[in-house]
Amino acid sequence: MRTRPALTYLIGFPAAFSMLLLAASTAGSQAQANSFAAAARPSEGASVAPAFSNPISIDVVVADKLGHHMSGLRPEDFILLDNKQPLSFIDFREVDSRSAAVDPVRILIVIDMINADFSVVARERQQLDEFLKQDGGRLAHPTSIAMLTENGIKIEKASTTDGNALLASLDLSRFGLRMTGRGAGFWGAVERMHWSLDQLSQLTAYEATLPGRKLAFFISPGWPMFPDGERMASDKDLNWLFNSIVQLSNGLREAQLALYAIDPFELGRTNPFYYEIYLKGVPDAGKAKFADLALQVLAVHSGGTVQVTGTDIKGEISSALRDANSYYTLTFAAAPSSRANEYHDLKLQVDKPGMTVRTTTGYYSNAGRLSETRAAVPQ
Secondary structure, three states: OOOOOOHHHHOOHHHHHHHHHHHHHHHOHHHHHHHOOOOOOOOOOOOOOOOOOOEEEEEEEEEOOOOOEOOOOOHHHEEEEEOOEEEOOOEEEEEEOOOOOOOOOEEEEEEEOOOOOHHHHHHHHHHHHHHHHHHHHEEEEEEEEEEEEOOEEEEOOOOEEEHHHHHHHHHHOOOOOOOOOHHHHHHHHHHHHHHHHHHHHHHHHHHHOOOOOEEEEEEOOOOOOOOOHHHHOOHHHHHHHHHHHHHHHHHHHHOOEEEEEEEOOOOOOOOOOHHHHHOOOOOOHHHOOHHHHOHHHHHHHOOOOEEEOOOOHHHHHHHHHHHHOEEEEEEEEOOOOOOOOEEEEEEEEEOOOOOEEEOOOEEEEOOOOOOOOOOOOOO
16 A cells, blocks of 8 residues: 655645645646636537537447457447436447548557656656557557656647657657656655646647547556645645546546556555545545546546556557547536536446446536636647
């Protein structure tokens, strides 16, 4: 299990942590404001009655135990529950992304240079080289590469199916060492969390400006989760925390962006499955925890997966890529809500034995929106 912060680190926690978190929220406010401007919309050609004033679309992957995707399903094969109440679909589509008639699924490979040691990044790079070179460098889906760094997110703005071109671009990139190491203690961990969340918000904002479904493969151990840190936080901190959860949850769905946490796990590190105790939805600020913003938790909630790879990063990327080939898009009318930021837990089942269903695990209705300006492209 993950070790809790030493008591000496918690001295002066409420005031100092509150100040740092407020600074983080101010620094990332523009990125967060841009992140969540794209409204969910029904599929092209769908007929939506005027009564459906708030349609919500979710992308769904259905696969068997071996990871093979189940095609040919019909609307009646699915049961969708919103806070345990059944919903019907406004629109239903099966999408084969390999067809020229639809927008291709875009792949984004994200190298985390904030939270991984340099030796791990070097190992990731070797595996990534092998992935990009396979099949003569021909990639099945348009792909780009991004890096989380202490100096901000670096992202290739153009996607390509030429793995050799991506590799050449990667060779020209400057792989800088992060200066804030694990030895920096508690405050270094707070800083890493701030950097990571701010850059994820920027990435979400950018992807929301692009059409179609996207899969982001984060090669990362994830950022610090701060177990029980919220017990020492102020009400203002908890409100910031809850608003961040709301905005990222809705923003990822609206951007059609699913996160995949590909963890290059090393023996001796803390339990890589610790995140599983934080997968329950967050209904209000009083229930919010810092671990609810962990990469692994956000990945599951966005409809992606968590893969603990060890050294087989290439294999895990190849496995996750199967989710890009085909999927279903379901559109439904949001249930009425009685208050702002009301959480709705989604359960989607398919009437086929042995099938796994992955999709958005919930949404917030009547979510407060910030200014709907166009997202700035990360440099």
